[in-house]
Amino acid sequence: MTAKQRLPDRKSKVTVREVALRANVSESTVSRILRNKGPIADDTREKVMEVVRAMGYVPNRIAGSLASLNSNLVGVIIPSLSNIVFPEVLQGIHAGLEATDNMQAVISISNYDVELEENVIRGLLAWKPAAVLTTGFEHSDATRRMLELSDVRVVEMMDIDSDPIDIAVGMSHRSAGYATGRHLVEKGWRRFGYVGHNLDNDRRARLRFEGLRSALFEAGLDIAARAVAGSASSVGAGKQMTAQLLDGDTPVDVIVYSNDDMAVGGVFHCQSAGISIPGDVAVFGFNGLDIGFQMPQPLSTIRSNRFLIGKTAIEAMLTEPAGTKIDTGFEIFEGGTA
Amino acid sequence: MTAKQRLPDRKSKVTVREVALRANVSESTVSRILRNKGPIADDTREKVMEVVRAMGYVPNRIAGSLASLNSNLVGVIIPSLSNIVFPEVLQGIHAGLEATDNMQAVISISNYDVELEENVIRGLLAWKPAAVLTTGFEHSDATRRMLELSDVRVVEMMDIDSDPIDIAVGMSHRSAGYATGRHLVEKGWRRFGYVGHNLDNDRRARLRFEGLRSALFEAGLDIAARAVAGSASSVGAGKQMTAQLLDGDTPVDVIVYSNDDMAVGGVFHCQSAGISIPGDVAVFGFNGLDIGFQMPQPLSTIRSNRFLIGKTAIEAMLTEPAGTKIDTGFEIFEGGTA
DNA sequence: CTGAAAGCGCTTACAG
DNA sequence: CTGAAAGCGCTTACAG
Structure with missing residues (x-):
């Protein structure tokens, strides 16, 4: 316990009051020194700081905030x-x-x-x-x-x-959806599928979807088939919805996903099902997550800057x-x- | 703006004081009602709560914490x-x-x-x-x-x-590492590789590694080859270190990873390099992340309960x-x- | 350069 | 069941 001898006293909470008392200055002086406000004599500062360290004083920010109103x-x-x-x-x-x-x-x-x-x-x-x-x-x-x-x-x-x-x-997000559509149309894709998650509470995914459709409309196209999960986005939902879309009657040659999580699920499904990407179907995400980037075939996507x-x-x-x-x-x- | 007529006054910050004044009670009574403390007459409570709502009063927790010291x-x-x-x-x-x-x-x-x-x-x-x-x-x-x-x-x-x-x-984590070793030895694996990240600041990964080695020692085995990244764990580091390990002179038939991120990187590398899992090499992670679970071949791993x-x-x-x-x-x- | 005093917006015994 | 008063631990004009 000798090692503890120079440590702050165990119980007694130390406040500016104690510091001021021990340093023989006023509370306002202690406060000013601690916040580097106003002119302070060098030796006063030193004396006070020494006491602060010795007592292990930690200012109470709750009191500080209340007093300063911020x-x-x-x-x-x-x-x-x-x-x-x-x-x-x-x-x-x-x-x-x-x-x-x-x-x-x-x-x-x-x-x-x-x-x-x-x-x-x-x-x-x-x-x-x-x-x-x-x-x-x-x-x-x-x-x-x-x-x-x-x-x-x-x-x-x-x-x-x-x-x-x-x-x-x-x-x-509207522009991002639009850019996705333009980009994919320019690359020659024509039969678009969309795989999404529950968009009720996801305005940004909805905006991307709208932007995408505008771009397709302008090109005289539309989304031919879609599969939308009732749940939040996840890799698992992406797998499931991709399977559903591809099992449908409408053939698509590119699938735009509501985000990268869903798209990675799409890629996993295709791998499992022996569907070649982008030969049989192309996949496009949104976000630019590291996981998509690291896959054997890096995921085509839009990078946002979170x-x-x-x-x-x-x-x-x-x-x-x-x-x-x-x-x-x-x-x-x-x-x-x- | 008529719709705003019944809203709280624009500027004047409202405190217990104002509420008390308007409700014709003392500040302590307002405080008690707001914290459901002590006996309060029903009509007093109602009267005060009405004022509270009308004024849009939000108690200041900073003051509250300072006063109650918690x-x-x-x-x-x-x-x-x-x-x-x-x-x-x-x-x-x-x-x-x-x-x-x-x-x-x-x-x-x-x-x-x-x-x-x-x-x-x-x-x-x-x-x-x-x-x-x-x-x-x-x-x-x-x-x-x-x-x-x-x-x-x-x-x-x-x-x-x-x-x-x-x-x-x-x-x-020591037990988890040990359990990993036992499990893999029981499954018949003998030539162990280890792929890790920078363990200097990751005590838990170190403990798992130690546990793994203990289990191997008990079985008369050891880690035959290892590749350890200088960086934090990531899918990319996992890819890179797996490549390095498999390019080495020491053949391994199973690789234990410091965690799932690294292991997923390992799987991605094997996919790219045409290495079959677990035929050519087996892969084992740690954490039980969703991404590992969703892969075409679900990642063998240990599930922790974060x-x-x-x-x-x-x-x-x-x-x-x-x-x-x-x-x-x-x-x-x-x-x-x- | 420093100090005494008031006050931030609450809560908490204490009295009644 | 309710109120007046003190106090939580700081900061901030104001004086000097």
Whole structure:
């Protein structure tokens, strides 16, 4: 226990008060030194810092936030953690946060449910965060109102196909769908299939689908057959729906998927069934996930910039005026499956 | 704008004070009603709740926490978000939290770096969380000390092969490695290869490796060849290291991977190179990720329970005494690749 | 360059 | 069943 002798006292919680007492200065001086605010004599600073270290003092941010009426918390609401796309956005947010004066993310999940989102945001706002970053434009009226009435910055991430409450950072999913259609038509594909997941709560996948159809219409084409799962997107759903589509009566020579997870499932199904890609059928995804890129035949897809969206969301919330929309773009990845 | 007439006043932030004033009661009464504490006359409650709704009052949790000296925050530190395993743990934590009186997770990333973890935990403790959930047993001395001195509950997740600071929830990675070795030896494999990632900061992968070797030793065997990436685990690293191992001089008939990501990379390499699995070489992973399960040949692996670990961590922190270790177990998944 | 005082928005004994 | 008062641990004008 001798090793513990120079450690902070076991129990007694140490506050600015104790530090001030021990250092023979006022609480305000301790506070100023700790926040590097205002002019401080060098020896005062040294004396105080020594006491701070000796006592193992950790400022209480709850008290600090209450007193200064601002917190360094950023509320983040994402729809799900099971789709790797959102953890990637979180990584970007985390990277953006590292450049700040140690802001902290408070993360919640909305499960693609606007009612749940409303509750979650209510709980978040109670912590008086500096900003709330949420996903997409679909919110309940009450959510929208809470956000408008509060004076926190709001960033709606992923999508820029509508007008933001405050700031939007993302890409145009409609354009991505359109670009997919144009690209595939130009490559000579004519008989289009579509394999999707439950789009009821996935506005962005719906927008991509609409964009795709517009491009096909312009070329005098349409989607000849489709198979849509009742569940969220997953590799398993992609396998199943691909099997269903290919077992149908309408022949297709290219399948556009609602995203890469579904498309990887499509590739797995074709491998199992001895269907050659892209000879028998071509496959095109969306997102540009690493798993698709690493497959023996790299998945043809559109790369979205999830990390960039998260990082930019933080930067924008710190610097941009209300009404800003930032397009993080996308790019077609040729790959080997279409 | 008539629709906005009944909405809360635009600016003036509303506090208990305003609610109390408008409802003709004291602040303490408002506080009691909002927290369902103590006896309250029915009509008082109704009257106050009406005002609360009318004014759109949202309690300030920062003030609440400071006054009551306890927060509903739970600090969570995970090493990374790029390995899907940790988002899965977060999902479990989220599920566990839903059963509580709306506690909120504050999530930070340590990037497998004990120094960074120390800073992150320091920042977290400043928020006086109810508990800190972190990953594994590897911490700096300072981290360990902070955690011990603070009176927050501490859960170390994923691993149970050491003694916890407070509570540990996870599985024995040594046993999992051992079980892998036994299983594969029993199935008749004799020439073992190992493909891994950078294990310097990954104690659990090291423990699995040690367990595997023990099992092999007991059977009079050893690892004949290995290829270890300098980077973190990924499908790409798995492809590359598998190629390297199979190009070496030492023939192997089964490869044990440090985890499923690496193993999936191994499968992809074999597909590209026309190597048949498990005929030419068998493949065995660790984790039981969905992607491995969905492949045309389901990946042989060990299933860990990441979701359960997260969920149990929350439950344990609420109910279990210090010193508790909870084994969430694992199971061998036969699959088709070994 | 430093200190005394008020206050941030709640909660919690304590009294009645 | 309800209220007045003190206090949680900081920060921020204001004075000097």
